[in-house]
Amino acid sequence: MKKKIIFFILYLFLTQEVMAKEGMPQLNPEFWLSQIFWLIIFFGVLYFLIHKFFSPKLFSLIDQRADLLRSLISETENNKNQIQKLDNEYNKIIDEAKKNSKEISAKLNDEFNEKISIKKKEFEIYLNAETTKVENDINHFKQQALDNISEIASEFSKELIEKITGTKPNDSNLKVVISEISKKHKESRYV
């Protein structure tokens, strides 16, 4: 088994030597160790610098920025909530004010209507009283006029008779005649 493995490794080396000679310089092991050595050196230096300096510096900055952004976002969120709260309060106040104004308006309207109706009633009463008074006065004056009409008629008749006949008629006789005529006249009017 060992012989086989050794043979296989030798075979690999030989074939690669052949391939290197044929045109694959990568398979020439001459500078393999040297390349590995320098690769370890440069890769190691780079890894060390990235691990110890560049990576922590940039990561701390990225974390710092993320923290800042997070705090700004939370601040914005708080401000947004505050604005929302204020907006809600404002809307609530506006709604309340609208409600109050409606209530006040309705109350004032009722009061006004009530006052108007009272005034109207008062005015109606006053108007009725005045109308009654005026009607009474009119009736009174009418009655007075009717009462005086026989007297006026007797005086007028007296003067007329005096002018026509040239004699003065007896006042008492004249009054009786006129009162009879006026009675007849009234009766004829009511019949």
Add this chain to the structure above:
Amino acid sequence: MATNPMQQFEVHKIGPSLSINGIDISFTNSSLFMMISTILIITFFILGTKKVSIVPGKIQILNELVFNFISKMINETVGSDAKPYFPFILTLFIFILTMNMIGLLPYSFTVTSQVIITFFFAIVIFIGVTIVGFAKNGLGFLKIFVPSGIPVFLLPLLVVIEIISFLSRPISLSVRLFANMLAGHTMLKVFGGFVVSLGILGGWLPLSFSVALTALEILVAFLQAYVFAVLSCIYLNDALHMHH
């Protein structure tokens, strides 16, 4: 311009030979481009993190973009408990991406077209993930080879398949990146060669192909770095959360 399209992948020494205990560690063109990539990445991060502020500048935005991209990828594939592995995945992604991109520049060298580089990355990830798996789950990590909800008589066969599949992870991971880089650059070189050989009269068609291929290669360079990082995260996820 070299006529052999594979010549661009040749590694050669730059400067004097160096060795530790007889092991050759000479500085090569591959090492040079690794160094250039490292310097570019470090410069990019230094410029991006020099004056960090809450309101970022242009380079800081790019830095944060890369960080957030990898962070999001890890969170989506592994979850939030993979945060300790973030620097490794980020380094892996950005290192491979930079090396892929630099390789697209004319007269440069693509480090990720070297199979040993991609294989080393893959084997490190494979070993690392296995260690994490055993550290997190103990011997229960071996359950990863036993798929749940299957008939018992199929288990021996499926366990073998699962073991082969698990062991082939570093190979598939490394060969995917290496082969993509190799094929893309070879094709670019071949079409470049056509442009030169066909001259000003007939070279326009391969030139237009080269332009289109370059655009495609930029996409592939990014995509392969991303795929490598994502697969590493998926393997890590298997070790941390044991979905089987």
